[in-house]
Amino acid sequence: MQNSEFFGRRVGIALSGGLSSLAVGARLLEDGHDVVGLAGYLGQCEPAEFDSFVDTVRASGMPVRTVDLTPAMATAALDLIAFDGHYDGGYWNTTGLSREVIVAGLADEFHDAKCEVLAHGCVGGGNDQRRFERNGARYLPDIPVFAPWTDPEMRAKMPDRAAMAEYLDRRGLVPMPGNTAEHSIEGNLAGVSHEDASLEDLRTTPRALPRQLGVAPEEAPDSITTLTIGIERARPVELDGRRLPPAELLRQANLIAGRCGLGLVDVFENRVNGTKCRGVYEAPGMQLLSSAVRTAYETVTDRAADELRRTLSRVVGVSVYEATTGSLAARAARAGLEEMARLVNAVIELEIYKGAVIGRAIKDVDHAAQVVHQRRFAGTGHNWASGPLTVSSAAWNGS
Incomplete structure (x- = not known):
């Protein structure tokens, strides 16, 4: 989908404070699109920093709706710990996890704002582009997703991160700390x-x-x-x-x-x-x-x-x-x-x-755990003794 295809349709762009998504939103707005910023707070910075970021975006002329997603982010992270759901090399999936939290958590605001297109700032051909597409299909079915860096027109206007940074500087817009032309930080309550x-x-x-x-x-x-x-x-x-x-x-x-x-x-x-x-x-x-x-x-x-x-x-x-x-x-x-x-x-x-x-x-x-603990020195000393696993008398509800 290219940006020339959705003129006249309201675009909801997921804003997290990164350089790329902010540049996309500002560019679409300047090009005459009807854009609404959907900003989810996931604990990616201090609350005051997030509020300052949102105020700056609003001052540029883009309406922004915010949602506190920290409870959902934390619950999802603790569930992942419970399932031991890490990825290659012990990576705790904090970015992939946040993509689902963002799309699911912003779905109501997206509909309430009467948005018709979901946009993001993720790099073309990367993991996050596919994550937004797949989560979008699950939580916002039948809603088209605009992947900006696969659009030749958008790439011609901002071919790299340096061009994005220069564009935002001209517009008086500043991404979250740590996001520059040379370095990118993707953060939330679970990790960075x-x-x-x-x-x-x-x-x-x-x-x-x-x-x-x-x-x-x-x-x-x-x-x-x-x-x-x-x-x-x-x-x-x-x-x-x-x-x-x-x-x-x-x-x-x-x-x-x-x-x-x-x-x-x-x-x-x-x-x-x-x-x-x-x-x-x-x-x-x-x-x-x-x-x-x-x-x-x-x-x-x-x-x-x-x-x-x-x-x-x-x-x-x-x-x-x-x-x-x-x-x-x-x-x-x-x-x-x-x-x-x-x-x-x-x-x-x-x-x-x-x-x-x-x-x-x-x-x-x-105490309901059905395992047997084998011990020697706490038993007879000459033979391995077996018995139920016990530590103390505290009662847990294992039902």
Whole structure:
């Protein structure tokens, strides 16, 4: 679809604060299109920064509707932890996950604003272009999606990121911090991705990359940080005995794990279009919380269940990355994992030191878990004794 094909039809553009989507929206508006900005707040920055960004866009003449998507983003992230749905190299799918949250979360505003075309700023031929198309087909059926960087007319006006940055500067528009012609940051409550020319050179290590959600391991405290994480049905619900809503729990986990140097992964992933690409991601809270959940799973699942869990988790991880979470395979995988998650109720203690989880202890566990614990020194001393897995007398509801 080219922009000349939808003159007279209202365009809703998904704005997250990135350079590209802002440039597309401003260009369409200047070209005479009827454009409405749909801005979802996913925790990609401080609330005041987001409000300032929205005010600037509105001042340029574009109406903007905003939606707080942090509760949905946090719930989706904790579900992904429960399903162990990471992708290649331990990437926690924070970008792919956010695309579904954005399209699903903005669908009501899209209809309420009487928009007829969904636009985005994603790079032509990349993962996100396909994610918007697939999520659009699921949550906004029969709505055409405008992929700007596959449109020759749009590309002629802004052939590269430098041209986009120059155009926005002339218009007095500023993207979120960190988004420049040389560097792109895609962030939300669950994590941050980094892209730039230097990282596309595989000889470059991302070790010196300025982190958005924490510090490098060598800058972390010299003492061990100990934290307990309460888990119900494989979802983290408590930090150090404090029960928190999903969004606040994820924020606190990011703060704790970030200052301890956790969370940066450098992966070479298999992309939706069949190519390979380097990805550099931060997700300290996801790394921390998933370490506790995996410990709980190891404690309460037998070998057959654990092997099945790993297979189903891979299906979920791929479906989030490829935006096929509505497929039969993905839905069946989630249903199977939910059955296992019923018994994943525990309190796990983790010890964190300079970018690593160095110790773990099971402080409490669901007594309904059908596994047998074998021990020697706590038994006869001469023979291995077996019995039900027990830690303490605390009661969990495993029904």
